[in-house]
Amino acid sequence: MRVGTVGEIKNHEYRVGLTPESARELVVNGHEVWVETGAGLGIGASDEDYVAAGAVIQPDARTVFDGAEMIVKVKEPQPVECAMLRRGQILYTYLHLAPDPEQTAALVKSGVTAIAYETVTGPGGSLPLLKPMSQVAGRMSIQAGATALEKAHGGRGVLLGGVPGVLPGRVLVIGGGVVGFNAAQMAVGLGADVTILDRDPEVLERLGTHFESRAKTRFSNRANIQQMICEAELVIGAVLVPGAAAPKLVTRDMLKCMKPGAVLVDVAIDQGGCFETSHATTHQDPTYIVDGVVHYCVANMPGAVARTSTYALNNVTLPHALKIAELGWREAMRRNPHLAAGLNVHDGKLTYQAVAEELGYAFVPVAEVLG
Known part of the structure; x- marks a missing residue:
């Protein structure tokens, strides 16, 4: 799978979706990683660090969005980023949709498959990615x-x-x-x-x-x-x-x-x-x-301590990213119901009940989407 990460554009957000070390893990497992130039500067990671890890540097976010099958981010996509998402693409990031009807509408319109870090579960109902x-x-x-x-x-x-x-x-x-x-x-x-x-x-x-x-x-x-x-x-x-x-x-x-x-x-x-x-x-x-x-x-309080935050976040998000890249999101979710709990939007449908109820959308259960 071709996995992409871009520089975050939210005000004073310095984290990045993939560290060079995470990019290396994806590459050695047979995947291609595209990184927007300068994406890692906020954590002290240069383009050269990503190249050394086996990633391909791209000149801008548009190129990454156009070419990647899965986009790995930190913060919710901003309006200009939502406009670059497409049907069949995977977005893997924090979303926090319930208080954000504009973002929700944009993701629904895009047709993207959006997986929210904050609703992926763990044993006992924990939220390990949050x-x-x-x-x-x-x-x-x-x-x-x-x-x-x-x-x-x-x-x-x-x-x-x-x-x-x-x-x-x-x-x-x-x-x-x-x-x-x-x-x-x-x-x-x-x-x-x-x-x-x-x-x-x-x-x-x-x-x-x-x-x-x-x-x-x-x-x-x-x-x-x-x-x-x-x-x-x-x-x-x-x-x-x-x-x-x-x-x-x-x-x-x-x-x-x-x-x-x-x-x-x-x-x-x-x-x-x-x-x-x-x-x-x-x-x-x-x-x-x-x-x-x-x-x-x-x-985005953790964005102020971007290096600590990015490495702490990658420790818990990378294992799921590897499974999604290896198996595809459907099979990865069939095998892991904790990951399935992270699916919030797919093909114009709301698949997380609390968000659907909060924003007045019809709710489509994940089990129905997975067939």
Whole structure:
């Protein structure tokens, strides 16, 4: 199979779909790899590195899109990229379709077979292709929040760890999954006063066992969210409903009790955000203020640490890419139902139920598509 990867064009997105090492693995397994010139520069990978791995460098994205049977990316295709996709082609990348009707309509129109990293499953309902970026984003959320808390960035002027004689900053993490756990780890490491909210008693028990007295846990309900955000200097939104839009857990009315200069970091913004006042921002202009509260809602947080993120992502996406290239997407999915869960769009049809319901499309089960 001819597999292609292109430079990402989303604002300040430096990751790339295939590292030179991943390209080599595809090549030694008998596949052809096309790489847009300069695609890997954001992770420090030159065209020469890809050539040494056996890849073919192409002059532009159009050439790669026109010639490749499978496109491997990181972020969802932008409108100009959607226009280059075609029926019968495979797109393998993050999609986050539920809050993005325009992208969904463009993919449906193209006829492409679109496989979303974020809905590929693992044993026990895990999301192994989402996990490494959730780990990165969770850890980055504390870095970003700590910076936004600085007075020069519009924040309250609080040092999360405090100093002797001065109380540390209070951090509220809403959601105890992969993002929330990693955010809490970083905040605890800085010496902050950390509370984690979640609705699952087993998650709360696991978090309590892990953090012991270093972080507090509470059941997530409206009353507890309202109380805790009034006390917090930094709130991390870390909730996830796989494939669907994130629930709006913090309303605008709730912001009235928050301290001026407090910070909200919405890690769920890729799925529409879990704060009512959230809208997507970029690394170029990452924050805005609503009712005196600083909002950080960058939709591709891991793109800022592109080298770490790309290698972590390739570790989990490459095995599926190799199987798709070897067997074709249909046979690969017949053999692996976890990969089949990643199919979101095929030949103008929505094949992921949560997205279809959210956006009002007819839902076609993957089993029906696979025959």
